[in-house]
Amino acid sequence: MTQTLDAPPTTAEQRAQTWLTGFEDALRARDVGRAAGMFATTSFWRDLVSFTWNLTTVEGRAGVTGLLEGTLESTDPSSFALEEPPEEADGVTTAWFTFETGPGRGRGLVRLVEEDGETRAWTLLTTLHELKDHEEPRGPRRPMGAEHGADRERLTWAERREREEAELGVTVQPYVLVVGGGQGGIALGARLRQMGVPALVVDKHPRPGDQWRGRYKSLCLHDPVWYDHLPYLKFPDNWPVFSPKDKIADWLESYVRVMEIPYWGSTEARRATYSPEAGEWTVEVEREGAPLTLRPKHLVLATGMSGKPNVPVLPGQDVFRGDQHHSSAHPGPDAYAGKRCVVIGSNNSAFDICGALWEAGADVTMVQRTSTHIVRSDSLMEIGLGALYSEQAVADGVTTEKADLVFASIPYRIMHEFQIPLYEQMKERDADFYRRMEAAGFWLDWGDDGSGLFMKYLRRGSGYYIDVGAADLVANGDVRLVHGQVDHLTEDAVVLEDGTTLPADLVVYATGYGSMNGWAADLISQEVADRVGKVWGLGSDTTKDPGPWEGEQRNMWKPTQQEGLWFHGGNLHQSRHYSLYLALQLKARHEGIPTPVHGLQEVHHLS
Numbered sequence: 001m002t003q004t005l006d007a008p009p010t011t012a013e014q015r016a017q018t019w020l021t022g023f024e025d026a027l028r029a030r031d032v033g034r035a036a037g038m039f040a041t042t043s044f045w046r047d048l049v050s051f052t053w054n055l056t057t058v059e060g061r062a063g064v065t066g067l068l069e070g071t072l073e074s075t076d077p078s079s080f081a082l083e084e085p086p087e088e089a090d091g092v093t094t095a096w097f098t099f100e101t102g103p104g105r106g107r108g109l110v111r112l113v114e115e116d117g118e119t120r121a122w123t124l125l126t127t128l129h130e131l132k133d134h135e136e137p138r139g140p141r142r143p144m145g146a147e148h149g150a151d152r153e154r155l156t157w158a159e160r161r162e163r164e165e166a167e168l169g170v171t172v173q174p175y176v177l178v179v180g181g182g183q184g185g186i187a188l189g190a191r192l193r194q195m196g197v198p199a200l201v202v203d204k205h206p207r208p209g210d211q212w213r214g215r216y217k218s219l220c221l222h223d224p225v226w227y228d229h230l231p232y233l234k235f236p237d238n239w240p241v242f243s244p245k246d247k248i249a250d251w252l253e254s255y256v257r258v259m260e261i262p263y264w265g266s267t268e269a270r271r272a273t274y275s276p277e278a279g280e281w282t283v284e285v286e287r288e289g290a291p292l293t294l295r296p297k298h299l300v301l302a303t304g305m306s307g308k309p310n311v312p313v314l315p316g317q318d319v320f321r322g323d324q325h326h327s328s329a330h331p332g333p334d335a336y337a338g339k340r341c342v343v344i345g346s347n348n349s350a351f352d353i354c355g356a357l358w359e360a361g362a363d364v365t366m367v368q369r370t371s372t373h374i375v376r377s378d379s380l381m382e383i384g385l386g387a388l389y390s391e392q393a394v395a396d397g398v399t400t401e402k403a404d405l406v407f408a409s410i411p412y413r414i415m416h417e418f419q420i421p422l423y424e425q426m427k428e429r430d431a432d433f434y435r436r437m438e439a440a441g442f443w444l445d446w447g448d449d450g451s452g453l454f455m456k457y458l459r460r461g462s463g464y465y466i467d468v469g470a471a472d473l474v475a476n477g478d479v480r481l482v483h484g485q486v487d488h489l490t491e492d493a494v495v496l497e498d499g500t501t502l503p504a505d506l507v508v509y510a511t512g513y514g515s516m517n518g519w520a521a522d523l524i525s526q527e528v529a530d531r532v533g534k535v536w537g538l539g540s541d542t543t544k545d546p547g548p549w550e551g552e553q554r555n556m557w558k559p560t561q562q563e564g565l566w567f568h569g570g571n572l573h574q575s576r577h578y579s580l581y582l583a584l585q586l587k588a589r590h591e592g593i594p595t596p597v598h599g600l601q602e603v604h605h606l607s
Contacts, residue, residue, distance in 0.1 A: 012088040015119045016095035019112055023121075024080040024099075032068045036061040040113055040120040044411035049581045050099075050106040050128035051075050052598035053588075055558040057411055057551040070598045076102040083107070092122065103593050104131045104584070109409045125409035128584050134591055136194045161260065168262055173295045174200035175590050177283055179269045179523070180302035182211045183230070184569040186252055187576055188302060189261040190231050191583035197590050200294070201302075202267040202285060208256040209249030210265075216332035218356040219245040221572075222348065222466040224381055226389040228572040229400050230255060231579060242377075242468075272299060272524045274564055281564060298586055301519050302568045308518040310511045312344075316489030320507065324489075327353060327510040333360035341365070342494045342502050344486060345510030346372045346442075348465050353508055354479045355470030364473075365480040365502050367494070371443035373464040374471055375453050376433060379426040384454070389573075404577040412458065412538050412551060416451035423452035433467075436475040443483070448542040457571075458553070459545035461536055462512050516567055517555070524565075532560045533603030535567050548604060557582045559597050 019038065026035035039045070039061050046057040051071045058067045079100040086095035093112040098105065108126045112119050130136065137143050147154060155163070168174060176192060178185045181203025192199040205211060212219070221228060221243045225235050228243065233255060240247070256263050264287055271284040283294045309326040317324065323335075327349040333356040341357045343350050346368040357364045375384070387393060388403035398406075410418055423446055427434065437444060445463075447456050453464045465471065473479040484496035494502040515536060521529035535555045541547035552558070555567050557578040568582055569575065588595050 012086040012093045012095075013082070015093050015112055016082060016086040016097075016110070019110065019119050019121065020080040020082065020095070020097055024078065027068075027072060027077050030072060032065055032072065035068055036064040038120055039064050039124070040115045040122050043120070043122055043124075044413060045121075045124040045126070046409065046411055048125070048127040048408065049584055050101055050104065050108075050126045051077070053559075053585065053595040054597050054599055055552050055556075055578075055581065056599040057413070058599075059411075059413065059551075067598065071596075074102070074594065074596050093119075099126070100132075101128070103588065104128050107405065109405060111409075123409060123411055125405065127405065127408070128581065131584060131588060131591070131593065134195070134587060138194070165262070168198070169200055169264070169292065169294055172198065174198050174262070175296060176200070176298045176300060176586055177202065177269075177281070177294055177296035178300045178302050178568075179283075179519075180304065180569075181205070181208055181256075181263060181265070182302065182304065182569075183252065183572050184304070184575040184579070185300075185302035186256055186261060186263075187231055187579040188300065188568050188582060189263065190255070190259045191579045192586065193259060193261055194232070195583055195587045197583070197587050199586075200262045200264065200296075202264045202269060202287075204266070204268040206265045207253055208263060208265065209252040212245040212249035212252070215245050215328075216330050216353060216356055217245075217334075218332070218359070219352060220468070221245075221248060222377065222468060223571060223573070224385065224389060226391070226394065226400070226403075227385060229576060230572070231576050232259065234400065269523055274299075274524070274528075274562070276563065279564070298564050298566065298589070300566045300568050300582070300586075301516060301523070303516060303519045304513070304569055308514045308522075310514050311509055312486070312511055314486055314488055316495075319491050320489040320504075321491050322505040322507065324507040325509070327508055328513075330508055333357045333362060336506050337361040339363065339505040340503050341506040341508070342367060342504040343508045343510055344494075345369070345508075345512070346465070347462060347510065347512070350508075350510035351465045351467070351470040351474075353510060355473060357506075358470075358473055358479055362506075363480075364478075365482060365504075366474060367486065367496070367502070368443055368481060368483050369485055370463075371445040373445050373447055373453060373456055374434075374437065374442075374467050375423070375426055375464070376430050376467045376471075379429055380453065380466060383422050383425050383429070384452075400576075404573070407573075408577065413549070415458075416447075416449055416455050419451040419455055420449070423447075423450060426452070433471075433475070437471060440475045440477065441481055441483070442471075442474055455540075459538055459540045459542055462544065516569065520562075520565070524562075528562050528565070530606045531603070532562050532565065533601075534605035539604070546605060550601065550604070552601075554605075555601060559585070559600055561600070561603055 083096040083098050095110050097108050107129050110121050111123045113122045176199040178201040181201050185201045189201040224241050225239050267287040269285050273282050280295050280297050281299045285292050309328045311326050337360050339362050341362045342365045343354050344367045354364050354366050456463050487495050487497045494504050515534050517529040517532050517535045537545040539547050539550035
């Protein structure tokens with residue numbers, strides 16, 4: 001992104017440079033009041049690790065004052081400089097900049113507005129990019145790969161790898177243990193590997209990617225390729241826009257091998273306890289049937305943002321003679337041609353499974369219990385993602401890294417204001433589709449405030465479907481639609497609370513997932529899970545995201561109330577982007593760099 005600013009400065013450049021210079025001068029002078037006064041009355045500062053060793057957002061001048069009073073001395077920020085020519089639109093000047101702190105180097109983005117005749121910050125994003133004296137071996141610092149000369153003690157690359165694999169977890173303990181080898185664990189494993197942090201990723205499946213291979217055969221990613229790159233190694237230019245599940249599985253497996261991520265398959269974490277005195281975890285695992293004890297300093301649960309499957313307990317499940325399973329365990333449609341299939345739920349998995357079953361020749365009924373937000377895939381790609389994640393965005397010079405920072409720079413508090421107009425466009429564009437769905441009796445919603453899919457995802461992680469075609473089956477009546485809650489099962493049917501009886505040979509519970517701290521309860525203890533509190537959500541006081549407002553994703557990618565316990569996950573975009581900040585926090589601790597955490601999250605909800 002760096003460009004030489006040779007051209008005569010524009011008014012936008014003058015404003016941005018003046019603000020950055022003034023901000024740095026105030027910080028150097030430790031004049032917190034002057035620095036806070038450079039923010040607009042309504043303003044937001046989001047910091048990803050660089051000032052706070054945390055992921056936190058503060059609001060208004062009072063919030064800025066509190067952040068600086070708590071972090072300025074330990075951070076010692078300096079060297080603020082424009083990274084490229086600022087842009088101006090609709091009265092807002094947007095400027096990319098670099099800066100330094102005592103421990104590291106950062107990148108940031110500020111949006112400036114005029115208020116009371118002064119240029120002030122409306123939004124500020126600051127992010128830690130790398131640690132000084134601990135830079136990753138990339139570009140000019142890449143390893144040689146060969147040792148020229150003569151050496152009788154020489155070990156080849158393969159021999160060094162064999163030794164490392166033999167020692168790690170046996171005679172050499174990992175500093176970080178990552179439980180969960182899906183996209184999140186793999187992305188974090190790659191980051192830690194490149195930063196030189198001894199880390200081990202474990203997963204119960206035999207091979208990386210098996211989490212995807214085991215799903216129903218028609219599954220594809222609903223997010224486009226530009227949104228889904230992994231760190232360091234992007235998908236090739238001829239990769240399909242929507243990745244088939246087996247293709248993404250093979251990519252994950254090859255990625256683990258190419259990035260040399262220490263990874264144990266067929267390994268299940270059974271029990272974990274933390275010793276404050278020793279500052280380490282004792283984690284009992286079973287690797288290929290053999291018990292083993294690991295003693296990492298840090299434990300990362302990368303077991304999936306959605307957490308544990310929510311499997312309802314219903315009368316009659318024990319007498320039902322057909323097949324029944326949660327959507328996460330659905331084997332695919334092949335065995336159910338000509339069978340009567342009832343899918344409980346009306347979100348992403350429910351639609352995907354209904355579509356696949358219908359294609360296989362099954363008789364399919366969807367049971368909708370609550371309203372669902374639906375957005376058509378092509379509309380989402382063009383209107384919702386196109387400016388940042390698309391072929392056109394790449395052509396316009398918007399790299400994945402830059403797109404991630406742009407997205408991160410919009411404070412969660414006001415993100416819905418940016419989203420609502422986009423979903424209004426989609427509603428208008430696809431008006432006929434929505435009329436057809438409503439005519440079929442489908443309960444539609446656009447989120448509590450009309451802000452659509454992304455806010456639903458960030459607030460609750462559920463309640464939506466990115467339509468790739470299965471919604472038409474409901475609109476056309478090819479997939480039967482009924483409404484209500486399930487009361488009980490009989491030997492051969494699902495019975496709703498209103499008495500509606502749905503004959504069934506298969507029942508799929510597409511009933512979602514619980515909070516990730518359910519995994520912590522199982523692996524560690526309910527006490528620790530309660531100490532950590534709810535994982536995911538913003539405290540927006542909308543459906544399934546109770547207040548108070550918290551400003552960031554609860555407990556994700558940042559320190560928790562349990563020392564040495566971290567949560568990592570989300571979609572591929574979040575796994576890629578936030579793995580950097582989690583890895584930097586772990587790297588700093590590994591190197592003994594002081595990491596005074598500002599604004600450690602309070603716990604308002606236990607689950």
